[in-house]
Amino acid sequence: MSFPWAKHYEPKQPLMRWLDEKLPLPRLVYGAIGAGYPVPRNLNYFWNFGVLAGLALVIQIVTGVTLAMHYASYAGGAFGSVEAIMRDVNAGWFLRYAHANGASMFFVVVYIHIFRGLFYGSYKAPREMIWLLGVTIFLLMMATAFMGYVLPWGQMSFWGAQVITGFFSAIPVVGDTIRIWLLGGYAPDDAALNRFFSLHYLLPFVIAGVIILHIWALHIPGSNNPTGVDVKGEQDTVPFHPYYTAKDGFGLGVFLFIFAALLFFAPNSLGHPDNYIPANALQTPAHIVPEWYFWPFYAILRAFTVDFIGIPAKLLGVLAMFGSILLLFFLPWLDTSPVRSANYRPKLRVALIVLLFDVLLLGYVGGAEASAKNVILGQIGAAYYFAHFLIILPWISRSEKPVELPNSITEAVLAKHGGTSPAHTALAH
């Protein structure tokens, strides 16, 4: 695939030779995630998170398909069926807790995966398409997670559906019509619950499809690496298998260890207790909050409290919330610096750490009550978020003087281990 020195699949047994002639699926796997994919030799543990996200999707699909065997998607029975899963279905509690906490784990690893991309410039040329597909996957994940949270039909499910579909009523003129069309009624009810279930079942497979495109696009330039320097030759790479299958295997163990701790010892710690109250259309919970992974975006939504240049505050909030994600689609062209890795970009490194704290601040504000102090914090946080991408990043790309880059990945690796001098390395191979 990517490099001329990539190993080629050579089936040894007659059966595999026969299969390779008819349907070269093992060849595809060998080239994609086997020894046929040369990968930079210096990847650190941040490069585990793509594989972990893929595994998290598999866990969600397996637990989700089995939960769907016991779930009833009508407003009168959904809550009861989820309780029956928890109490009566054999190992039902395990499947549901794994699915609910699996969603959280999925978002944790995806957020780290995204930050990895931001830090090491993995969104930059020639990997823009990988980034665009990744942001698409993220949007699909958010839609899937939101619809999944509605399915238990508890108070937070119901009011979450009410608030999120309420976003669409902010669209001028046709907003209310769109909202009623989305819900199939005037408030969330059977029609909405059923279609959410249908789409919640569908979208993970769409995500799987986009992931295939994401990996396909990755294999054309090959993986980025912590130096951001291009692969120069065979000495810069190792085969994905066994080197990174082993490294990912270790990361997988750590991931499963944390996941299991959450699942078995604190399965409700990330959920909201109000979702164990059946949905009631006549009573709003005192404090509507989405799941934790939406808090930063919810904070941006709530940051707009006054009309501005004739646009209602509500529409501004909705536009800003969607804009905060859509902005990421433009990232490859907002950052014009030729240097990828923030390890060699002193100003960007500081800005990214500030951005990380800003997103954590937004997360805190989004999960907390909308007090006057929190609204102001949210406004500052939201303003900084947009400023980072629209002002600070383009400015840094122009003004920053990068630290001197290593000549090659191999040189960087050997220098780090105090080994041979750079000049030596080039000759060594």
Added chain:
Amino acid sequence: MATDSMVPPGEDPAPYHEEVHDPRRRDFINIAAVAFAGVGGVAIVLPLVNQMNPSADVLAQSTTEVDLAKIEPGQGVVTTFRKQPLFVRNLTPKEIAEANAVDIGSLRDPQTLAERTKAGKENWLITLGVCTHLGCIPLGIHEGDNRGPFGGYFCPCHGSAYDTAARIRQGPAPKNLFVPEYTFNSDTAITVG
């Protein structure tokens, strides 16, 4: 096009030579067939989109009758209309006076109390109990609720405050609480929807 004049291998080319017009008959058939298929394809999208609109049984829940006889001035009741909360409030003379004292030009969604009620029945304020921001149920219909700084309704979700005519006065909501269609069947009964 070259493909049009192509002759299956081994066959006599004679029957395939047709007279050349511009546009040719074959072009017309080609465009007409693709256009028809396109229209057909688009037409199939219509039911797929339309199935998501409220179904007949949802629309059938569209009227609600409310008995006003037992609601004293200053009291309110919550009932449901299209599965949404409906606020029915009997305003006191003081609340009516407060609502009428407001400068209409200063409102975000300018409406007088008279426009939001029926002639001669200004004390009956009938609105949906759905905040126009993101759809929470505002507080204020029950006695002892927090009615916010303007004495009407107050939405706890994002702090929108409504006055005694349920008009938006403060906070992120863009519009007044929605007044549905309704008629007085008698002095003490209404039909909403």
